[in-house]
Amino acid sequence: MDYIRQINAFENWNEYNELGPGAQLLWYKLMRVANLSGWQNELSISNTRLQSMTKSSEKTLINNRNQLIQSGLLQYKKRGRTKAGIYILIDLTTGIAPVSKASTGTIPVNTSADCSVDTTVKTSVVSSVDTSAYINKTKLKETKQNNIIDIDKQKIRDAYAQKIIPMDRPEQVDRVESFVEEEFDLDVVLFAIDYAASERKRSANYIVKLLNDWKRSGVKTVEDAKIAVENFKQSFLQSKQSYNNKPIRTEPIPEWLNDPEGYNAQKEAEIMDRLRKEAGDDPFGN
Known part of the structure; x- marks a missing residue:
């Protein structure tokens, strides 16, 4: 894929289709990750990482993801609770999802971003929830x-x-x-x-x-x-x-349609009268 061509195609698509701002932001973030990954066909990204990148809750992330799926811009594969889901971006210049072997390795995204997300999530869970049956x-x-x-x-x-x-x-x-x-x-x-x-x-x-x-x-x-x-x-x-x-x-109906024979006779008499006058048969014009 070509990064600039994909963005231009997305902007053109956006002019004629309805897509929420949250879903648009998610698309841009996924496209950036795809670019940094060397355009792997399948991107394995955790919800927590995408939540951090889009500054959204998990519920909002899922809703935005569903908007992209329903708009035909994205495919998503769940892999259970312990593994990150797989995202497949549709090539907007062709409208076709890339097909190849699964590529689910680590995506080269900013390292500091990974650390901050993981630390925040782990700390909040440990400090706020007791290790209990709950x-x-x-x-x-x-x-x-x-x-x-x-x-x-x-x-x-x-x-x-x-x-x-x-x-x-x-x-x-x-x-x-x-x-x-x-x-x-x-x-x-x-x-x-x-x-x-x-x-x-x-x-x-x-x-x-x-x-x-x-x-x-x-x-x-x-x-x-x-x-x-x-x-x-x-x-x-x-x-x-x-x-x-x-x-x-x-449209108003002409009167002559009600009596076409009488109309024709009247017109014929008028024509004959005009011809006689032109021929000089009636020098007084009577």
């Missing part, structure tokens, strides 16, 4: 939650392959399944897939737009989603009826 319960709860999310994502992948596109690109499927991490429960995402299939809108773009619209509308459950769908259909129908009921422009 830690084990918290880790167990997080592990269980992550396992549930992984299972939900697999169900989304299966439904997507069955009802949308059997062999779609991984980054497209990632955009859809990322909604189950923070935004929606599994059944809402599955309903979006079912609805897209029923409307013959079999694409990740349509499903992502649908889910984002629901998120802005405050949809939380499948029932909420059904109401949102019905409201959209009613709104579309009303706008269509309003367009069809617009007054049609009419």
Whole structure:
């Protein structure tokens, strides 16, 4: 990849697409790490390091990451709680994710930044939390939650392959399944897939737009989603009826159309009268 070309392509993309400032900052930081790493195709970066680089909480980081995934700018691979996740930046000059062997070694980032992040995190944990059963319960709860999310994502992948596109690109499927991490429960995402299939809108773009619209509308459950769908259909129908009921422009109808034979006879008499006058048959003009 070319650093400057990627930044210019991202700026151009940003002019026509909606992306939050936090997600934009995360993209720039990931691009910088990719540049420093010698453009490794897969970047292994911990959440704590990215939190330090973007000055954000873990929840905010995940939300920003999901925005990039849903926008088709990033792929992300989880590797459990003990290993850093893998980030794959999409080449914006081609729109294709680079494919090669996994490269998960240490990324040459500023050493002082690594030390400050690790020290801060370790110190705060040791000093503020007692080594008790609470830690084990918290880790167990997080592990269980992550396992549930992984299972939900697999169900989304299966439904997507069955009802949308059997062999779609991984980054497209990632955009859809990322909604189950923070935004929606599994059944809402599955309903979006079912609805897209029923409307013959079999694409990740349509499903992502649908889910984002629901998120802005405050949809939380499948029932909420059904109401949102019905409201959209009613709104579309009303706008269509309003367009069809617009007054049609009419022009006044000439009187001669009501009596074409009489009109023709009158015109013929006028022409004959004019010709007689021009021929001099009537010197007095009568």
